[in-house]
Amino acid sequence: xxxxxxxxxxxxxxxxxxxxxxxxxxxxxxxxxxxxxxxxxxxxxxxxxxxxxxxxxxxxxxxxxxxxxxxxxxxxxxxxxxxxxxxxxxxxxxxxxxxxxxxxxxxxxxxxxxxxxx
Amino acid sequence: xxxxxxxxxxxxxxxxxxxxxxxxxxxxxxxxxxxxxxxxxxxxxxxxxxxxxxxxxxxxxxxxxxxxxxxxxxxxxxxxxxxxxxxxxxxxxxxxxxxxxxxxxxxxxxxxx
Numbered sequence: 001x002x003x004x005x006x007x008x009x010x011x012x013x014x015x016x017x018x019x020x021x022x023x024x025x026x027x028x029x030x031x032x033x034x035x036x037x038x039x040x041x042x043x044x045x046x047x048x049x050x051x052x053x054x055x056x057x058x059x060x061x062x063x064x065x066x067x068x069x070x071x072x073x074x075x076x077x078x079x080x081x082x083x084x085x086x087x088x089x090x091x092x093x094x095x096x097x098x099x100x101x102x103x104x105x106x107x108x109x110x111x112x113x114x115x116x117x118x
Numbered sequence: 119x120x121x122x123x124x125x126x127x128x129x130x131x132x133x134x135x136x137x138x139x140x141x142x143x144x145x146x147x148x149x150x151x152x153x154x155x156x157x158x159x160x161x162x163x164x165x166x167x168x169x170x171x172x173x174x175x176x177x178x179x180x181x182x183x184x185x186x187x188x189x190x191x192x193x194x195x196x197x198x199x200x201x202x203x204x205x206x207x208x209x210x211x212x213x214x215x216x217x218x219x220x221x222x223x224x225x226x227x228x229x230x231x
Contacts, residue, residue, distance in 0.1 A: 006161070032217065043207060043221045044162070093161050097217065107152070107219070109161035 002028045004096050006110035013084055014118055021079045021113045023094030028108075029074035030096035035067070038091040038112075050077045074099065084117040091115075120145040122210050124222030131198050132230050139225045141208035142190040148210040151184060151191045152219070156205045165206075166193070198229045 003026040013019050023033055032051050036044040048069050050056040056069035066088075068080040077096075081088050094110040121144040131137045143151075149170035154162035168175045168182045168191065175182050181194040195202055208222040 004161075041224075041226075043223045046219075049218075095161075107164065109154070109163065112159070112161045114159070 004108045004110040010114045012116045018082045023077045025075045025096045029099040031099045033077040033096045036093045120220040122222045128226045130228045137195045139193045143210040147212045150211045154207045
């Protein structure tokens with residue numbers, strides 16, 4: 001099946017620094033990529049929708065200047081948490097919708113990235 | 119917008135027994151209902167999905183049923199095994215695809231050996 005790779009899987013940073021998380025579709029092109037945030041024992045909260053070559057669409061309440069999303073190609077989207085603070089510590093997950101057969105329209109998730117801000 | 123409620127939040131079953139997780143949705147226009155399994159520290163994985171033109175779908179030990187009139191759908195796992203232990207999420211979307219999924223709150227399933 002199609003694979004979505006997230007990197008890094010774990011990152012620890014100091015308060016005030018910025019952290020970049022990459023989401024790559026390894027064996028397919030993605031029309032759209034999504035970024036979620038998940039708190040412990042809670043569901044996935046959609047943060048933003050990212051289409052290749054255009055600006056991301058952010059969900060209500062998500063600060064676009066805080067969570068910068070870049071979707072430079074059909075296989076790569078990045079999430080940058082700027083000036084991170086301890087309350088930004090969370091599990092961040094990306095997903096991608098396959099552009100072509102045999103998985104057209106199917107959603108694949110990355111493995112997630114655990115961010116800890118000290 | 120769409121609202122998806124999932125029950126129970128935790129479920130423990132003995133190995134070999136069946137497990138049932140139920141979800142209800144609010145928007146009658148929703149027509150795509152996937153189920154995801156999330157193991158600890160990993161991203162969710164699609165295990166089965168159903169579209170609104172079908173009432174039931176089975177894949178080995180896993181089945182999903184959909185009642186459009188009542189706006190609820192359920193996940194059934196038979197002959198449970200310890201490796202089935204995980205968090206399961208239901209979701210719903212309009213448009214027949216995985217775009218704009220609304221997720222349920224999740225069910226922690228524990229299969230006791």
